[in-house]
Structures are given as C-alpha cells and as structure tokens.
Amino acid sequence: METAALYAYQISPPNDQLLYFAETLEECQTAALEERRELKEGDPDDEHEAMAIYRCLVRMPDQQTLIRILNEEISPIEACVVERKLVALVTEQIKAPEAGSFERSSPIISSAALQHSTAVRQLVDRVLVLVDDMKSFLRDLGQQGVLFFLPLNLSPAFG
Structure with missing residues (x-):
C-alpha cells in the first residue's frame, strides 16, 4: 500500500496516542506552539512537558482494518501509522535579559x-x-x- 508523510505532535505529553496531524513540519510546529501557548494561558504556573513532533509515514486502511478501527479493536494511529520518527521537541527556554531578572522566552524547538x-x-x-x-x-x-x-x-x- 502507498504511504504518505505527515507530521504530528503530542497534544498531551507524554501520551503518544493523542496526536494532532498536519501536512508539513511548519504547520505542525505552528499548531504545537499555539497549543502550548493556550496551555500556558490556562495555567501559567504549571511546568508542561516537552511536546514531541514526529514525522509519520501513514497508509490508508483497507476495508478490514477500517472495520477494526470502527469497532474500536485497534486505534487509528496503530492501524495507519507505519513508521514514526521523532524530529523535534517543543519546549520553553529560560534566558537572562540585561536587567538581571529571569523571564521566559517564547516556546522553541530545542x-x-x-x-x-x-x-x-x-x-x-x-x-x-x-x-x-x-x-x-x-x-x-x-x-x-x-x-x-x-x-x-x-x-x-x-x-
């Protein structure tokens, strides 16, 4: 079966079963950064784990696999993702500004x-x-x- 490359980030690290998919790495990074920004707005004091971004080779399921997905015998990720490779992590970096006090920079890929x-x-x-x-x-x-x-x-x- 033919495969296609997609990118996915962990919505709730370290859970690899809850992923958000995008066509390009840039779209995936943008979505992950936005998700992280929303998490920080909701709870600014909480330390959030790094969000993994994967390059995934995916295939369309055949009819039997689709039935297993619909009957919840197998997850869509298990059925469709053929290969997954970690390509980036979305984290936060702490840097020291000139004033001497610490401030958080925007999330970056570390x-x-x-x-x-x-x-x-x-x-x-x-x-x-x-x-x-x-x-x-x-x-x-x-x-x-x-x-x-x-x-x-x-x-x-x-x-």
Missing part, C-alpha cells in the same frame, strides 16, 4: 532536548527488542515443555 530524547528513545527501543527476544525465548522453552520460575523480586520488572 535541538539539545531532541538529542537527549532521541538517545533515550533509542535506548528504550533496544530494551524493547531485548524484551521481545526474551519473550520469544521463554515461549520457545515453554513449547518444548521446559518449566521455569522467576524469582519473586524480579517479577514486578516484568509486569
């Missing part, structure tokens, strides 16, 4: 925060691959009739 977030996401992706490999290994052992038990102090980590 490349330093993006690099940190990208490294963290890469690490999480590696861990998830290892967990999937471990699950497959344990499933294979179970199919071979091998019984195993995890120590009680490790069980919460696998929950």
Whole structure:
C-alpha cells in the first residue's frame, strides 16, 4: 500500500496516542506552539512537558482494518501509522535579559532536548527488542515443555 508523510505532535505529553496531524513540519510546529501557548494561558504556573513532533509515514486502511478501527479493536494511529520518527521537541527556554531578572522566552524547538530524547528513545527501543527476544525465548522453552520460575523480586520488572 502507498504511504504518505505527515507530521504530528503530542497534544498531551507524554501520551503518544493523542496526536494532532498536519501536512508539513511548519504547520505542525505552528499548531504545537499555539497549543502550548493556550496551555500556558490556562495555567501559567504549571511546568508542561516537552511536546514531541514526529514525522509519520501513514497508509490508508483497507476495508478490514477500517472495520477494526470502527469497532474500536485497534486505534487509528496503530492501524495507519507505519513508521514514526521523532524530529523535534517543543519546549520553553529560560534566558537572562540585561536587567538581571529571569523571564521566559517564547516556546522553541530545542535541538539539545531532541538529542537527549532521541538517545533515550533509542535506548528504550533496544530494551524493547531485548524484551521481545526474551519473550520469544521463554515461549520457545515453554513449547518444548521446559518449566521455569522467576524469582519473586524480579517479577514486578516484568509486569
């Protein structure tokens, strides 16, 4: 199936299931900055998490997938987003003006925060691959009739 590139930002960070989509990165950044501005107006004292902006490859769902979406068996994002890559974070930067008092600048896209977030996401992706490999290994052992038990102090980590 043919895919198209769209951009999406997290409406409510860190929730990746509630996204706002736009055709271009610029439109997405503008919408994210406006959303952030509205959040700050509503609660100026609250510290808001960085809003991730993703470049998403999406595909139109086939009829069976559309039925699963309408029956709420799968989310539209799970069904349509084929690939997602973090491209920016919308944050706020604190800077010192000449007067010596601190003031908040307007929200910006922080490349330093993006690099940190990208490294963290890469690490999480590696861990998830290892967990999937471990699950497959344990499933294979179970199919071979091998019984195993995890120590009680490790069980919460696998929950």
